Amino acid sequence: MNMELSRRSFLKTSGAGIAGTTLGAFGFGEAEAAVAAFIKPFHLANTTEARNTCTYCSVACGIIIFSKGDLRKGEKADIVHIEGDADHPTNRGTLCPKGAALRDIVKSETRLTQPMVRKPGSDRFEPISWDAALDKIAHAMKHDRDANFVATNKDGVTVNRWLTAGFLAASATTNETAFATYKVVRSTGMLGFDNQARV
Numbered sequence: 311m312n313m314e315l316s317r318r319s320f321l322k323t324s325g326a327g328i329a330g331t332t333l334g335a336f337g338f339g340e341a342e343a344a345v346a347a348f349i350k351p352f353h354l355a356n357t358t359e360a361r362n363t364c365t366y367c368s369v370a371c372g373i374i375i376f377s378k379g380d381l382r383k384g385e386k387a388d389i390v391h392i393e394g395d396a397d398h399p400t401n402r403g404t405l406c407p408k409g410a411a412l413r414d415i416v417k418s419e420t421r422l423t424q425p426m427v428r429k430p431g432s433d434r435f436e437p438i439s440w441d442a443a444l445d446k447i448a449h450a451m452k453h454d455r456d457a458n459f460v461a462t463n464k465d466g467v468t469v470n471r472w473l474t475a476g477f478l479a480a481s482a483t484t485n486e487t488a489f490a491t492y493k494v495v496r497s498t499g500m501l502g503f504d505n506q507a508r509v
């Protein structure tokens with residue numbers, strides 16, 4: 311039979327096989343080995359798999375997020391496991407210690423889950439909606455650019471620079487998203503632009 315087997319499926323299958331063989335070598339009977347081999351896949355039974363990218367650094371390792379809870383039924387989805395994506399060309403299933411701890415970051419009580427704003431004169435940050443935050447940023451950028459854009463230098467040469475604002479982006483995105491971000495930022499004339507990948 312001609313059967314397509316992804317790299318990850320192969321690793322899962324062969325991993326279960328190796329676990330069973332090893333248990334047998336330690337003296338477990340076939341029945342116990344079969345049960346033991348069944349336990350790990352069972353842990354992820356009925357989960358939804360979503361591919362994503364580790365948020366930490368410019369290596370941008372591929373990850374798979376396993377969650378339980380069906381949003382279509384009004385249930386709350388809960389992440390139960392995150393592992394390296396064996397089919398991803400960058401990391402081929404591996405994760406560094408930071409990436410391996412991603413689930414703890416997601417579950418951290420101090421993780422920001424929404425934009426925050428500190429109003430003028432205030433000594434604290436308060437939650438703000440994404441729409442309100444984006445409008446606020448857009449207005450601030452427009453105001454600053456209108457006031458400080460430099461179209462020509464002292465010799466009359468066109469330079470189209472905006473030097474009074476900067477943009478810090480994240481590299482944990484696809485190449486296409488990074489390309490679009492770069493184009494948008496540079497099209498404003500902004501030169502102060504960076505991210506952790508220095509691209």
Ligand code: SF4
Nearest residue numbers: 364366367371406409
């Ligand atoms: S798993 Fe480690 S190396 Fe890979 S992107 Fe995350 S932090 Fe970087």
